[in-house]
Amino acid sequence: MSPTARELWLLAFYRNSELHGALLMGRLARAYSDPVLAANLTRHCATEARHAAMLTEALAALGSAIDLETGTIQSHYGEAGGIPTELADLLVLSEILEKRVLASYRAHLQRDDVSTVARRTLEAIVTEMEEEEDGNDPHAGWIDRALDGLPPQAVAAAKERWRRVDADVAAALMRLLDERFAEAGDR
Ligand SMILES: [Fe+2]
Numbered sequence: 001m002s003p004t005a006r007e008l009w010l011l012a013f014y015r016n017s018e019l020h021g022a023l024l025m026g027r028l029a030r031a032y033s034d035p036v037l038a039a040n041l042t043r044h045c046a047t048e049a050r051h052a053a054m055l056t057e058a059l060a061a062l063g064s065a066i067d068l069e070t071g072t073i074q075s076h077y078g079e080a081g082g083i084p085t086e087l088a089d090l091l092v093l094s095e096i097l098e099k100r101v102l103a104s105y106r107a108h109l110q111r112d113d114v115s116t117v118a119r120r121t122l123e124a125i126v127t128e129m130e131e132e133e134d135g136n137d138p139h140a141g142w143i144d145r146a147l148d149g150l151p152p153q154a155v156a157a158a159k160e161r162w163r164r165v166d167a168d169v170a171a172a173l174m175r176l177l178d179e180r181f182a183e184a185g186d187r
Helices: 005-029 035-061 073-081 087-110 116-133 143-147 152-181
Strands: none
Touching: 005 035, 005 073, 005 087, 005 116, 005 152, 035 116, 035 143, 073 087, 073 152, 087 116, 087 143, 087 152
């Protein structure tokens, strides 16, 4: 199946967001001398960068230019909840986004108009993310462990703040998408 305009927009949105996540993690990795934290941030940077590359390759395979104006999922959360600057805030938001992204890729795969290229790409990313969720993987839960070393009050406040934002932003994003592609009958 060939991609709809909605799907091409989404692939670019996913790609721009993964790349934004990689750059954020890379910047953080440069800022901390704790080698365990820095190693985890660097590894996370690499994972997000690989996802961005896979999605970019999908757009190339589909012969579609990258829409650079989609914004990112992080920009929507930042608009709703403020730009996170503290480490606790950044890590909690990253963890919440990780879950949200996995849920949206799974939802995308449930649709009946998924192109072959998008399916292959999203399935590969979802499989990888599910492995990272697995307790046997050394990469799993590094954010939780990093949060254990931060002031509990700051962590609790960040969780409270971003959980509140999460559901609202996700619903607003879906509405935006439906409005944008409803007119063309291309949902
Ligand atoms: Fe990712």
